[in-house]
Every structure is written in C-alpha cells, then in structure tokens.
Amino acid sequence: MREWVSSVISSETRCAFPLMVFSGADLTGTGIDEMLGDARTQAFCASALAARFPSAASITAMDLSVEAEAFGAGVRRMPNEAPTIIGSLVPDADTADSLSLPSVGAGRTGIYLEAASLTASWIGNRPVFGCHIGPFSLAGRLCGMTEALMNVQAEPETLHVIVRKATEFLIAYARAFKESGVNGIVIAEPAAGLISPAHCDEFSSRYVRMIVDAVQDGHFMVILHNCAASKRHVGSMVSTGAMGLHFGNAADMPGVLAAVPPEIPAFGNIDPAGVLKNGTEESVHRTTSDLLATTSGYPNFVLSSGCDIPPGTPLRNIDAFFRALDEYNAAAAGPRRAESVR
Amino acid sequence: MEMLKEIAEKVEAGRQNDVKALVESCIEKGVAVSDILNQGLVAGMNSIGVKFRENEVFVPEVLVAARAMKAGLEIIKPILLREKVQSKGTVVMGTVLGDLHDIGKNIVCYMLQGAGYDVVDIGIDAPADKFISAARESGARIIGLSSLLTTTMVYMKDVMDALREAGLGDEVKVMVGGAPVTQAFADDIGAHGYAPDAASAVDVVKRLLGN
Numbered sequence: 001m002r003e004w005v006s007s008v009i010s011s012e013t014r015c016a017f018p019l020m021v022f023s024g025a026d027l028t029g030t031g032i033d034e035m036l037g038d039a040r041t042q043a044f045c046a047s048a049l050a051a052r053f054p055s056a057a058s059i060t061a062m063d064l065s066v067e068a069e070a071f072g073a074g075v076r077r078m079p080n081e082a083p084t085i086i087g088s089l090v091p092d093a094d095t096a097d098s099l100s101l102p103s104v105g106a107g108r109t110g111i112y113l114e115a116a117s118l119t120a121s122w123i124g125n126r127p128v129f130g131c132h133i134g135p136f137s138l139a140g141r142l143c144g145m146t147e148a149l150m151n152v153q154a155e156p157e158t159l160h161v162i163v164r165k166a167t168e169f170l171i172a173y174a175r176a177f178k179e180s181g182v183n184g185i186v187i188a189e190p191a192a193g194l195i196s197p198a199h200c201d202e203f204s205s206r207y208v209r210m211i212v213d214a215v216q217d218g219h220f221m222v223i224l225h226n227c228a229a230s231k232r233h234v235g236s237m238v239s240t241g242a243m244g245l246h247f248g249n250a251a252d253m254p255g256v257l258a259a260v261p262p263e264i265p266a267f268g269n270i271d272p273a274g275v276l277k278n279g280t281e282e283s284v285h286r287t288t289s290d291l292l293a294t295t296s297g298y299p300n301f302v303l304s305s306g307c308d309i310p311p312g313t314p315l316r317n318i319d320a321f322f323r324a325l326d327e328y329n330a331a332a333a334g335p336r337r338a339e340s341v342r
Numbered sequence: 343m344e345m346l347k348e349i350a351e352k353v354e355a356g357r358q359n360d361v362k363a364l365v366e367s368c369i370e371k372g373v374a375v376s377d378i379l380n381q382g383l384v385a386g387m388n389s390i391g392v393k394f395r396e397n398e399v400f401v402p403e404v405l406v407a408a409r410a411m412k413a414g415l416e417i418i419k420p421i422l423l424r425e426k427v428q429s430k431g432t433v434v435m436g437t438v439l440g441d442l443h444d445i446g447k448n449i450v451c452y453m454l455q456g457a458g459y460d461v462v463d464i465g466i467d468a469p470a471d472k473f474i475s476a477a478r479e480s481g482a483r484i485i486g487l488s489s490l491l492t493t494t495m496v497y498m499k500d501v502m503d504a505l506r507e508a509g510l511g512d513e514v515k516v517m518v519g520g521a522p523v524t525q526a527f528a529d530d531i532g533a534h535g536y537a538p539d540a541a542s543a544v545d546v547v548k549r550l551l552g553n
Contacts, residue, residue: 081493311492
C-alpha cells in the first residue's frame with residue numbers, strides 16, 4: 001500500500017475515495033438493516049458501488065455500533081439507518097475493571113470480517129479497506145459518550161482502563177481484518193475531535209498508535225478518520241503513525257493540509273449530510289469544485305466525503321461529486337498537454 | 343465581591359466541590375442568591391462558553407464546568423423559588439423521535455443554564471407530544487429540537503406541525519440544530535431559529551425571547 005500511496009501523491013490527476021457503503025444499499029434496493037446484517041449483501045452493495053463509481057478505493061460499512069455490541073452493549077437497530085448503542089455498559093470504575101474482552105467474531109464482528117473478505121475478493125481493481133471504530137470512541141460507546149468526555153477530566157484513571165481494554169480488542173479485530181484479505185483499515189475516531197489536542201494524545205492517539213504498530217506495514221495501510229478534528233489535532237493524528245489521515249467537514253481542509261506532512265495523504269471533506277445528501281446536483285458540484293480548487297497546491301490531497309455518506313443520499317449527487325473531479329482533472333490536463341507539446 | 347468571583351473561577355475550572363463550599367459559605371454570609379447565581383455561577387459558565395466558542399476549550403471542559411455550575415445551582419434553587427427570583431425564560435430541549443444522540447443537546451442545555459435560562463430537558467427519542475406537554479407545563483416560550491441523523495431531522499417538521507395543531511404555533515418559538523441541520527432546512531420547515539453550534543444557541547434564544 002505504500003506504493004499505492006506514492007502513486008496517489010505523485011499522480012498528475014486528483015483521485016477520490018468517498019466513504020460510502022450505505023449508498024450501495026440505495027443502489028441495489030437493499031434495506032440498511034439487511035445490508036448490515038448479512039456479509040454477502042454488504043459485499044454485494046460495496047461491489048455495486050465499485051462498478052458504478054470511479055472511486056480510488058472501496059470500504060466496508062462504517063457501523064460504529066458493532067464493536068460495543070460485541071462487548072455486550074445494547075443496540076437499537078433501525079430499518080434505514082445505522083444502528084445506535086443504547087444505555088451504558090460500563091457505568092463506573094468497578095464495571096470498568098471487570099469488563100471482559102469479547103472474542104473477535106462476537107456479535108456482528110464476524111459478519112463484518114466476512115463482508116471485508118468477500119468485498120476484497122470480489123473487487124479486484126482497487127484497494128479495499130475494512131473499517132472499525134477507534135479506541136476512545138469505543139470507550140464512549142461503552143460508558144456513555146457524555147460520561148467519557150467528562151471523565152477525560154473527572155476520572156481519567158477509569159477512562160484509561162476502558163480505553164485500554166477497547167484497544168486490546170481492536171488490535172485483535174484489526175489483525176482479523178488484515179487476515180481477511182483487505183488492503184487496510186479505516187479507524188473511525190470521531191469522538192477524539194471533541195477533546196483538546198493534549199487529551200487527544202492521551203486518550204486516543206497513543207492507543208491508535210498501538211493498533212497501527214500491530215497491523216500496518218508496506219502492504220496494509222491504516223487511515224485514521226477523525227470527523228471532528230481541526231487543524232489543532234493534526235499533530236496528534238500524525239503521531240499515530242497512520243499512513244493516511246481523513247478529516248471531516250468541520251476541518252478547514254487547506255489549513256489542515258498545510259499542517260499534514262506531504263508524504264501522508266489527507267482525505268476530505270465534503271459535508272456528507274448538508275451537501276451530499278441534502279444538497280442539489282448543482283450545490284454538490286459547486287462545493288466539490290471549490291474544494292478541489294482551494295486544495296490544488298497539495299499533491300497529497302485526496303477528495304472524499306467528510307464522513308460516511310448517509311443512507312438515502314441521491315445517487316445523482318454522488319455523480320455530481322465525481323463529475324466535478326473529472327472536470328477538475330480535465331482542466332488540469334490541458335496546461336500539461338500544452339507543456340508537453342512545447 | 344471576591345467570593346462571587348471565586349465561584350465563577352471554580353465553575354470555569356470544573357471544581358464542583360469548591361463551588362458547593364463557596365456557595366454555602368455565601369449563603370451563610372447573607373449574599374443575595376441572585377448575585378450568587380448571576381455573578382458567580384452564570385458568570386463562570388458564561389466565561390467557559392465564550393472560550394468554547396473561540397475554540398480555546400473543548401467539550402470536556404464545558405461538561406465539567408456545567409456539572410460544577412449545576413452543583414451550585416442545586417443548593418440555591420430552593421431559595422430562588424422561595425424568593426421568586428425570575429429566570430430569563432424557559433426553554434424545552436430534546437433530541438427528536440428516533441434519535442438517541444445527546445451530546446450536542448446536553449451542551450446546549452448547559453450553555454442555556456449558564457446564560458441564566460431555565461431548561462426543561464426531555465431527553466432523547468422524544469415524540470412531538472412530549473415537547474408540547476413539556477412546553478405547556480413549564481410555560482416555555484421556546485422549544486429546542488436536536489438531531490444528529492439525516493433520517494431523524496425530518497421529524498422536526500412533525501413537531502412544528504404538532505405545535506400548530508395544539509394551538510401553540512404562535513406563542514412557542516422553535517429553534518433547531520444538530521450536525522445535518524442547516525439554515526436552509528430550518529427555513530424549509532418554518533423553524534424560527536437555527537443554531538449551527540451549541541454556543542450560538544444562546545444567541546438564538548436571546549434573539550427569540552428579545553432578551
């Protein structure tokens with residue numbers, strides 16, 4: 001995957017890797033709950049997307065309830081939305097200490113690993129990424145997000161116990177993704193953008209680093225996604241050693257790119273809800289074109305959505321996203337052609 | 343007064359035990375509870391709110407400050423009620439039906455309390471009739487609707503319709519917010535205010551109530 005990263009950065013054309021799988025359900029007429037509950041259906045949806053859109057890579061579903069559910073947390077499933085964790089599995093220090101680690105494959109994690117394996121084998125023409133939650137965000141789902149955020153200050157020792165256990169499980173889960181045949185993983189750590197850079201170092205990045213160290217190599221890439229991160233979090237995200245960094249629409253992308261080392265691809269960050277789902281073809285095209293223009297000076301920029309594209313996003317809007325990319329690349333190729341003729 | 347300033351500083355630092363002790367000490371010394379509220383608790387929360395808006399602090403700092411403020415508020419609440427000290431107004435806050443996310447809604451609640459408003463928090467997954475009954479019972483003139491999901495934000499329109507059907511369409515204003523919510527969406531459903539983030543929710547409420 002280091003070669004893929006090099007080719008992305010050195011390419012004269014800009015590429016795009018939007019985080020989308022739910023759109024595969026829309027494309028194939030599948031219910032979200034059905035897609036998330038069955039590995040073959042999920043792989044079918046991802047493959048349909050790969051056939052329909054010229055994305056630089058594919059990804060399995062970003063369902064941030066799977067890992068907490070494996071620990072035993074309650075889940076509310078909805079027909080047309082990603083599931084949500086309900087209640088608090090770890091309400092206090094005693095339950096944190098006694099929290100036992102699930103085995104990889106528990107709950108729906110087995111479905112996601114099988115989906116990753118099938119997707120990797122069915123899509124042969126681009127890298128495929130698995131996806132799992134980050135350690136701090138998982139801790140938030142285990143003890144309650146508000147409590148986790150408060151415990152950053154109020155009860156850091158207890159929080160560390162939970163994050164440590166979350167990390168231990170995620171390392172095993174990430175290794176299983178690697179064995180499934182995918183080319184990498186996207187670690188979704190949205191909650192880490194809600195805390196200060198110093199707390200992000202302490203409660204997220206140092207633990208993400210453990211996962212990265214356990215699985216990343218020349219053939220297996222980790223992309224760290226933090227959809228609430230700002231420019232101030234970039235240093236902490238870089239410290240994880242992840243080969244790629246993915247930013248949400250809260251970030252000022254040119255500002256972020258100025259802080260990301262040029263050898264690390266930085267993905268981002270069209271607003272998935274406000275623009276891609278609720279916008280029009282025209283507004284998606286305009287916003288995408290604007291982002292491409294303002295990031296043109298950064299070869300390591302990869303066009304993407306700011307987070308996973310929600311269910312029900314009009315496919316014509318995703319077409320508009322890629323059309324803006326095509327037009328940008330065509331316009332950039334003109335001067336290059338003229339240069340080569342000279 | 344030095345002790346009130348200290349309460350504000352301890353609220354800002356999230357030191358709830360210190361806040362409790364200082365508030366109790368102020369009461370013993372006969373300091374007016376309205377001063378404890380406005381120059382101590384609200385001032386501290388207001389200060390952290392400004393820093394949050396300016397990205398100088400993050401969500402945990404706001405949450406622990408809010409907890410400290412609430413600890414002080416619990417002590418003076420019976421006295422405030424007894425002395426009939428008026429709040430700036432009441433706001434009903436909730437995350438709409440089908441949506442279980444509460445961080446954004448909680449922060450808005452804390453910001454509003456910190457700005458001197460009474461907040462009736464009806465929690466998550468709240469149906470329209472819960473908003474309506476809470477508004478009727480509390481006399482709130484503002485309802486705040488929160489949503490994190492594109493699939494649940496559409497329910498905000500149902501709440502607007504239910505308010506009109508209940509005859510509250512003119513007297514109760516609606517403020518909306520949440521990650522997928524935009525000004526255009528707020529305009530589409532006829533909401534009276536849109537808060538792009540928690541800090542600006544206070545400004546929206548001030549505007550809607552004419553404070």
